Amino acid sequence: MRRIALLAIAMTITAPGARAHLGSHEIAVRDGYYDPQEMRIDAGETVTWNALAQGHTITADDGRFDFPGDRLTRQGDQHQWTFPTDETFFFHCKVHGTMFGIVVVGAGSPPKQPTDDPPEIRSVPDQYPTIAAAVDGASSGTIVELAPRSYAEYVRIDVPGLVLRGMGASPSDTMIEGGSVRGVGLTVEAPGVLIERLTVRRTTFAGIFVNGAERVTVSDVVLESNDQYGIRMVGVRGGVIRRVHATRSARAGVSIASCLVCDVVVEDALLELNMAGVAITDASNVVVRRSLIRRNGTGIAIRSLITGDQAPQRGAHIHGNTIEDNTYFPVTPPALSAELEVTTGTGIWLSGAQHVLIASNAVHGHLYDIAVADLTVLPSLAVRVVANEVGDGTAADLAWDGIGAAVCFSDNARADGTPATSEPPALQITAGCGPLPAAGIPYPIIAARMLAFSR
Numbered sequence: 001m002r003r004i005a006l007l008a009i010a011m012t013i014t015a016p017g018a019r020a021h022l023g024s025h026e027i028a029v030r031d032g033y034y035d036p037q038e039m040r041i042d043a044g045e046t047v048t049w050n051a052l053a054q055g056h057t058i059t060a061d062d063g064r065f066d067f068p069g070d071r072l073t074r075q076g077d078q079h080q081w082t083f084p085t086d087e088t089f090f091f092h093c094k095v096h097g098t099m100f101g102i103v104v105v106g107a108g109s110p111p112k113q114p115t116d117d118p119p120e121i122r123s124v125p126d127q128y129p130t131i132a133a134a135v136d137g138a139s140s141g142t143i144v145e146l147a148p149r150s151y152a153e154y155v156r157i158d159v160p161g162l163v164l165r166g167m168g169a170s171p172s173d174t175m176i177e178g179g180s181v182r183g184v185g186l187t188v189e190a191p192g193v194l195i196e197r198l199t200v201r202r203t204t205f206a207g208i209f210v211n212g213a214e215r216v217t218v219s220d221v222v223l224e225s226n227d228q229y230g231i232r233m234v235g236v237r238g239g240v241i242r243r244v245h246a247t248r249s250a251r252a253g254v255s256i257a258s259c260l261v262c263d264v265v266v267e268d269a270l271l272e273l274n275m276a277g278v279a280i281t282d283a284s285n286v287v288v289r290r291s292l293i294r295r296n297g298t299g300i301a302i303r304s305l306i307t308g309d310q311a312p313q314r315g316a317h318i319h320g321n322t323i324e325d326n327t328y329f330p331v332t333p334p335a336l337s338a339e340l341e342v343t344t345g346t347g348i349w350l351s352g353a354q355h356v357l358i359a360s361n362a363v364h365g366h367l368y369d370i371a372v373a374d375l376t377v378l379p380s381l382a383v384r385v386v387a388n389e390v391g392d393g394t395a396a397d398l399a400w401d402g403i404g405a406a407v408c409f410s411d412n413a414r415a416d417g418t419p420a421t422s423e424p425p426a427l428q429i430t431a432g433c434g435p436l437p438a439a440g441i442p443y444p445i446i447a448a449r450m451l452a453f454s455r
Contacts, residue, residue, distance in 0.1 A: 027101065028052050029073055029093075034101040043085050043106045051077035055315065055355045055382065056099065057285065059263070061090040070260060072285075072315055072355055094263040094285040095315040095355070119143050119163075124151075131155045131164070131176070138162060146198060148173035154182045160190045166198035171222045171245075178203030178226070185226070188213050196220050206232040206255075207246075214238050224248060229255045230274070233283075239264040246271050252279035253296070258310045259283050266291060273328060275343060276301045285315040292322050297343030299326040299363070304352030304378040312378050316356045323347040325365040327453075345453040346371045347390075352378030362389045363397075367453050368423075371399040372407050373446045379404035384433055387411045390420045395449055398422040400431060402440030408433035 025045065028035040031053040041047065049058045051073040058067040058079055067079035072095065083089065086106030093099035119141045126147065128134035132155050134144045141161040148168035153176070157164065164186070166174030176185040178201060185200035185207045191214040200207035201224040208223065208231045210216050215238040223230030223246040230246030230253040233239055237259065246253030246269070253271040255278075256264050262283045269291040271277035277293035280286050280302045293299045300323065304312035327345045345367035348358055351374045363369040369390040372380050381404050390397035390412055397420040400407055410433035412420045422428065424443045431438035 026050055029056050029058065029077075032096060033099060034091075037100070038102045038104070040104045041083065041106075043083060045105075046080055046082045047103055049079045051075060051079075055357075056093045056095060057261075057315075059092055059094050061092060066094075066261065094261065094287075096287070096317045096357070121145060123147070125149075135159060135162065135164075146174045150175045150177050152177045152179055154184060154187075156187045156189065157193055158190045159193075161192040162190065163194045163196075164198070165194075165196050168197070171197050171199050171220055174198040176200045176207075178207075180204060180227075184209045187211060188216050191215050193217070194219070198222075199224060201225050203227065205229065208232070210234070210236055210239065212236065216240075217242070219243055221245075222247075223253065229253075230271075231255065233257070233259075233262070233264060235259050236262055236264065241266045242268055244269045244271075246277075247273045249274045252276040252301075255279045255281070256283040256286055257281040260310050262286055265289070269293075272296060277323075277326065279303075280313060280316060281305060282310040282313050284310070284313060287317045287319070288321060289317070289319045290321065293347075294322075294324045294326065295328045296326045297328055298345070298349050299323040299347040299366075300349070301344075302348070302350045302353040302356060304354075306352075306378055312352055312354050314354045316353065318348060318356070318358045319360055321361045323361055323363045323369075327366060342451075343453070344371075344450040346450065349373065349450070350380050350383060351375050352380060353383060354381045356380075356383045358383070358385045358388065360387050364390065365392045367393065367395050367449065368399045368446070369393045369397045369420075370412075371446060371450065372404070373399065373401045373450060374403045375447055375451075380407055381405055383407045385409045385412060386433060389413065389415055391415055393421060395446075396421045396423040398427050399443075399446045400424075400427060400440060401444060401446045402442040404440060406437035407431060407440065408438050410434075 026048045029051045054074050056073045083105040088109040089103040091101050121143045122134040123145050124134050138159045143163040146166050168174045180202045183205040185203050188210045194217045196219040199222040203226045206229040207226040210233040212235040217240040219242045221244050225248045228251045230249045232255045234257050253274040264286045266288045267290050271293045272295045275297045277296040278300045347363040347366045347369045350372045391414040408431050409428045
């Protein structure tokens with residue numbers, strides 16, 4: 001809807017007088033938005049994105065470019081692209097899910113013509129006895145429709161653009177059953193795959209394992225009692241996890257790991273009774289928004305591992321979530337060496353995280369509601385904790401162990417308007433978000449409390 005609105009606005013901009021000079025146009029990258037958000041140019045002209053704020057990307061929706069590439073913007077960065085032909089072009093920031101922009105080149109893109117070749121539809125079990133048989137030999141874009149029933153099988157999806165869709169009225173009507181003997185329910189290794197409206201349960205590793213695939217969407221799916229992970233994404237680039245209910249996994253309901261530019265969005269999810277609701281490990285550019293994350297061992301864990309190939313973690317936006325009562329012990333916590341996925345009793349826990357914004361969440365009922373506490377030698381850098389509603393932290397609502405730099409807290413308060421409690425005391429004064437980066441005060445008791453809680 002946002003892009004439709006932007007397009008409607010852009011198509012009304014016809015006056016060439018808005019241009020600075022013929023042939024070159026500038027878009028400023030500011031904190032939280034592009035300025036201007038929409039622009040009209042002629043074919044053959046060049047757009048320059050000028051970074052006035054750090055911690056963003058300028059990423060083409062169609063993948064033609066991704067600036068700055070292997071890092072986030074720094075103040076003063078400039079990136080250019082010349083548009084040779086008429087088109088309507090969309091771009092976005094991978095870190096902040098609300099940052100979009102549009103460039104209309106000439107007359108814009110022509111409307112898409114209807115195709116005479118609709119995608120092939122394969123029905124299971126009417127046409128194919130198993131899901132694996134329907135996937136085998138399918139062409140790109142094939143739709144595999146699953147009749148409501150239980151399927152006791154493992155499926156590997158290596159067909160680009162394949163759609164796997166349960167045909168029941170709800171996800172629980174179509175079930176892929178691991179039976180506590182199969183390691184994975186669905187493995188995705190091809191780009192553009194869509195999985196929707198089904199349940200995967202009782203696998204010994206992960207309900208859905210996305211291994212290095214691009215632009216995978218998992219929507220309206222239930223992940224139940226999968227031993228280690230509900231959804232595990234490793235080495236991905238581009239992904240959407242939407243309206244997913246992940247429960248009773250011993251490591252994480254949703255795990256995103258080991259990707260330099262992941263560009264993954266988790267939205268409108270229900271994550272409960274897992275060791276961690278969401279685990280973001282050496283995974284950069286991840287957005288978690290509008291989700292209910294409750295009764296896990298840790299609500300959201302954002303971490304860097306000193307042994308990780310893609311360490312440190314860089315770029316995350318945690319926005320508009322309800323995170324409550326994550327003090328649950330689903331299983332005996334693993335050793336610290338096991339990817340640090342421990343029960344900490346925190347709502348949002350950051351360890352070695354960089355360029356993270358935590359804003360406008362409701363976080364209640366934890367040992368610490370939001371804690372920046374490094375259990376590795378990698379420091380947390382450029383973390384902003386702003387305008388969250390917190391409360392009922394048994395040790396404190398907010399905490400920072402003082403390790404790292406440019407970690408700040410501002411405008412976080414309890415529901416009744418009273419100030420958030422903190423360790424160390426007065427954290428929002430001593431480490432408030434302002435023009436100068438805050439200096440930390442060493443406070444090792446925070447990590448000690450979290451480790452004691454997990455044992």
